[in-house]
Amino acid sequence: MNFQQLRAAREAVRQGFNLTLAAEALHTSQPGVSRQIKELEDELGIELFQRSGRRLLGLTPPGAALMPIVERLLQEADNLKTAGADFAEADQGTLTVAATHSQARYALPGAVRDFRGSHPGVALHLQQGSPPQVAEAVLAGRADLGIATEALADYPELVTLPCYRWTHVVVVPRGHALADEAAAGRPLTLARLAALPLITYEPGYTGRRQIDEAFAREGLKAEVVLQAMDADVIKTYVELGIGVGVIATMAFDEARDTTLAAIDARHLFPTQTTRVAVKRGAFLRGYVLDFIETFAPTLTRELVGRALAAPDDGGDFEI
């Protein structure tokens, strides 16, 4: 039994039981992968993969029972290398952060700037994607940590920790009726918003679900005329007068967005919690913990360490 065999089996599963793809992913030849898997099956004395003729279809029941062990094994092997590197060259390496656009654009820049200053030897990689993509990048080991507001809690193989809380604001062109009403002290209501064409995030992004739910709870149906993945796009169309924007508070910059007016909407939509996720059972290098603490000062090394050691989630604490 060796690691190549285990990697071949894992990759075969990941690539949907296509050994040709698995071989490409592993930068090796296809017959090699085929052989590794066969050797592993021979040594274990069982067929891991269900075959129809020469084609792989899926896992056999024993295969389904053994693959989680293979995953843990390879995870620990990875931990060993990572831990070694953490001692060998504590101040250099690579940090890959998977994050949604909102996070990458508005929440992360400060932390990235500070981290680059304090850890000049660490090469930073920022991977952008939808919340599920963020989660899967962390799960597959392509990212050291993921940052998003949605979806992360749905993956039991991830340990998630709350970073910060935020709310939505409504943005309109300067001089828009809503801005005047707000200036006159008339509080914004959902009913008032529902009467206007809205521009906001796509479903699955940056609290969109909670926006929809807020309207639904009051029996209102909002007319979303345009939806986008990021606030920059939304703001652009708001400037054009296409509609009223609903974006995350952090996405509005008083100094920069001079053509727009923001109206507090924290009483209309629920507070969101942005979370950082790491793979359960993964060894985190010292500078990864540093980055997390830079990004969310409440998440100290000790606290993250305890959450990782805990089996379920360390009891999702308040922030």
Place this chain on the structure above:
Amino acid sequence: MNFQQLRAAREAVRQGFNLTLAAEALHTSQPGVSRQIKELEDELGIELFQRSGRRLLGLTPPGAALMPIVERLLQEADNLKTAGADFAEADQGTLTVAATHSQARYALPGAVRDFRGSHPGVALHLQQGSPPQVAEAVLAGRADLGIATEALADYPELVTLPCYRWTHVVVVPRGHALADEAAAGRPLTLARLAALPLITYEPGYTGRRQIDEAFAREGLKAEVVLQAMDADVIKTYVELGIGVGVIATMAFDEARDTTLAAIDARHLFPTQTTRVAVKRGAFLRGYVLDFIETFAPTLTRELVGRALAAPDDGGDFEI
């Protein structure tokens, strides 16, 4: 990185940092072990072992941090092989039970007989030892499970489950004054016992500590004239009239021990709990679970499975 290197490092630690012994334990050459360790250190980029000249003294701080990962890695590798065998040949294999004399002699025979009947393909090995030896056999993977009344709870790397509870009896030759007093309805007291020469277990065996503590709590000092590791020896000397025996209830057999009389002592000494221990994180073959259930019917497969999955101990339940 390969498994040989990891095994070499683990064995070097187990053998007290003596590579010659490690090589013997691994059935290989000493230069081989030396090389494996060096290669592992090279690949990880750190020195795992503290050296004085050419001699190994212990682990470096990085080594101490990485060795637990190595242990888990090798444990999972073992799990994989075991799980494979469990599917490949579910009904045959080897079951090694480490137990104390008391368990092997009095508690296990029934379970062993039943298990042999239901699992004729499984070769049974019974390893006898002191409670710490039982614990260490399980920890080192030399035994699949351990059964003892003492010590097992002291090892955090073991998962222990309560099997059954028992108490002590006092044994005397037939016609002894104590037997007459008991027959006359006069309850036995610790003070009465303390006035007689006692024969019981050695410290560290079969509830001896609780016997001593019971006397100490009443400010009494028992005179133990002879102590042994097992009840057979104790009973032999009681027959000779050397003293009064205190043994586990299960060690007295009315039908066999015709020359002796047993006097209930459950009101004098605390109830003992015998436990079964398995290595935390180890995969248990189906027949191992069967054996546990045969031995202690309360410990069903589901219950043991849950206890193994739980991180701490699954909350030591009542039996």
Place this chain on the structure above:
DNA sequence: TATCCTTACGGAATTCGTAAGCATG
């Protein structure tokens, strides 16, 4: 017939044990 897995083969790299060397208590 295109895709995808298996088998066959040969060169290259790795592995491992023996023998010799060297430091330390």
Place this chain on the structure above:
DNA sequence: CATGCTTACGAATTCCGTAAGGATA
């Protein structure tokens, strides 16, 4: 000077990619 680790070397094994073969949708 005995114990214990390292270095050196050569044989044997293992490993892996290329090329050809065969089954299936």
